Amino acid sequence: MNDETYDDLLSRFVDGDATAEEAARIAANPTLRSRVNALRSLPDRLAVDVPEHAVDQIRIEVTNGTPALPKDDLHDRRLARALRRPSPKTVWLSSAAAAVSLALAIGVVQQLDSSPSVNETAVQYSSTAVSTDDAGEVPEVAGLALEASAGDMANDLAEVVPSASNPSDVAEALSDVLWESALPETVCDEAYDLLIASLESPPVEQRMVAITFQDQPFIAIQAQAVDGALATVLHPVGTCADAELLEPLRK
Amino acid sequence: MIDARKTDQELVRAAQHHDHQALNDLLQRHQARIYAVCRRLTGNDSDALDATQETMMAVIRGLASFDGRSAFSTWCYRIATNTCIDEFRRQSRRPITVGLDLDDGPHHRGSDLQDPVSQVIERDTVDAALNELPEEFRAVVILRDLLGFDYAEIAEILDLAPGTVRSRIARGRARLVDLLYENDAATGNQPPPSERHTSES
Numbered sequence: 001m002n003d004e005t006y007d008d009l010l011s012r013f014v015d016g017d018a019t020a021e022e023a024a025r026i027a028a029n030p031t032l033r034s035r036v037n038a039l040r041s042l043p044d045r046l047a048v049d050v051p052e053h054a055v056d057q058i059r060i061e062v063t064n065g066t067p068a069l070p071k072d073d074l075h076d077r078r079l080a081r082a083l084r085r086p087s088p089k090t091v092w093l094s095s096a097a098a099a100v101s102l103a104l105a106i107g108v109v110q111q112l113d114s115s116p117s118v119n120e121t122a123v124q125y126s127s128t129a130v131s132t133d134d135a136g137e138v139p140e141v142a143g144l145a146l147e148a149s150a151g152d153m154a155n156d157l158a159e160v161v162p163s164a165s166n167p168s169d170v171a172e173a174l175s176d177v178l179w180e181s182a183l184p185e186t187v188c189d190e191a192y193d194l195l196i197a198s199l200e201s202p203p204v205e206q207r208m209v210a211i212t213f214q215d216q217p218f219i220a221i222q223a224q225a226v227d228g229a230l231a232t233v234l235h236p237v238g239t240c241a242d243a244e245l246l247e248p249l250r251k
Numbered sequence: 252m253i254d255a256r257k258t259d260q261e262l263v264r265a266a267q268h269h270d271h272q273a274l275n276d277l278l279q280r281h282q283a284r285i286y287a288v289c290r291r292l293t294g295n296d297s298d299a300l301d302a303t304q305e306t307m308m309a310v311i312r313g314l315a316s317f318d319g320r321s322a323f324s325t326w327c328y329r330i331a332t333n334t335c336i337d338e339f340r341r342q343s344r345r346p347i348t349v350g351l352d353l354d355d356g357p358h359h360r361g362s363d364l365q366d367p368v369s370q371v372i373e374r375d376t377v378d379a380a381l382n383e384l385p386e387e388f389r390a391v392v393i394l395r396d397l398l399g400f401d402y403a404e405i406a407e408i409l410d411l412a413p414g415t416v417r418s419r420i421a422r423g424r425a426r427l428v429d430l431l432y433e434n435d436a437a438t439g440n441q442p443p444p445s446e447r448h449t450s451e452s
Binding site: 006007008010011012014035038039042043045046047048050051052054055056058059060062063 | 271274275278279282283286287290291296300303304307308311373377392393396397399417418420421422424425427428431432
C-alpha cells in the first residue's frame, strides 16, 4: 500500500467512512494511529479567532453602501481592471505581447444576460488581437479542433463551433453553450485578468477546455459571475507567460 | 440580534425584497465563517478583511439574481473562496513581504496553547504551512476541516467532481500534516502527534 492509498484510507477514517476492517487495521498500527491523531488535530489548528468588531463594522458599512475599509491596492486593481474593460463594440488593442513571433489572438465574449440560453440574450463581444506586424489584423485560420481530453463535452462544443474564420468567432461560438469543467485547475493570470475585466462581479464558476486552433494549443475559459453574466476567453498556450502553469496542455 | 427562527432562505427572500434588516441578519449570520475562510485562504488578517468586504459586496450585488437552486451558504462561500483564490493568485506573483497583522490576538483555539508566545508561533506555523500547501488542496481542506462542509457541498462550491474533492481532501490533509510537522520542528513549536509512515508494518 503506497502513501497515497494510506492518505485516502486515513482521511476516510477521520471522516467516519472507513470500514470496520479498515478501522481495526488502523487501531492495530501505532504509526497509523499517530497519523490519525495529526489529521484530527487539523480543525483545531485551522481555527481562526475572528476580529468581531472589524467584521461587524465591514458588514454595517457594506450594507449601508459605504465600504468600511480605506481604499487600498485591491480596490486600485479593481478600478484599473474596470477601466480596462473593453467597450461593447469590437476593439483592437496593442499589447506588449506584440513582440512575440507567433501571431496570437484572444477573444473575449461577454454575455450580458444571466440566462444560459444565448438565443434569449443580446450578445456583445469585444476582441483583442495581437500579431507580430499589426495589432489590427487577424490571421486567416484553418479551423478548430477540440482535444479528446475534454470528452463528450468537447464533442458538444465542436458541434456548435462552425468553420470559424477568426478567434473572436470561435470565442463567440463557444459562448453559446454552458460547458462542463474539463480543466478546472488551469488558468493563467493573463486570461484570468481578461475574464475579471469582462465581468462586473467576481466569477463564481469557471469552465475550461483545451482546443487546437490554427494548429496551436489554446485554452478556452468561460466564467460566470455572481450576477449571472458570462465571459468567454480564448487564450493561447504557446505564448502564455505562465508557461509552467499551462504545461500540461502542451502535451 | 439575529432572528434565529428565520432560515437563510427566508432571509434571502426578504432581502431580495429590499428588507435591509434581513440582509444585515443574513450577512451577520455568515460573517464569522466568511472571515474564517478568507483568513485561511489569504494568509493574513489585512487581506482577509479586504476579502470579507469584497465577498459581502459581491453577495449584495448578486443577491437579486440568486435563484435558490443551491443553498445560500454554498453560494456565499463559493464567492468568498473565489474572491480569495483570485487575490491569492495575484499575490503569489508578488515578492513576499512581512507586515503587521491588524489583530495581534491569539488565533488558536486549542486548549494546549495558553501563553501568547506559543500562540503567535502556532499562528505563524499554520500560516506558513497553508502558504506552502498547493492551492488545489488548500481550499478543499479549509472548506472541510475549518468550515465542516461535506464532500458534496465542497464539490458544488468549487465546481469539482465529488471524487476529485475526496482525493484532494485526502492528499491535502496529508500534505498539510507533513508541512505542519516540518514547520513545528523548524520553529520549536510543539509538534502534533504525527509521524510519517512509510509502511504498514
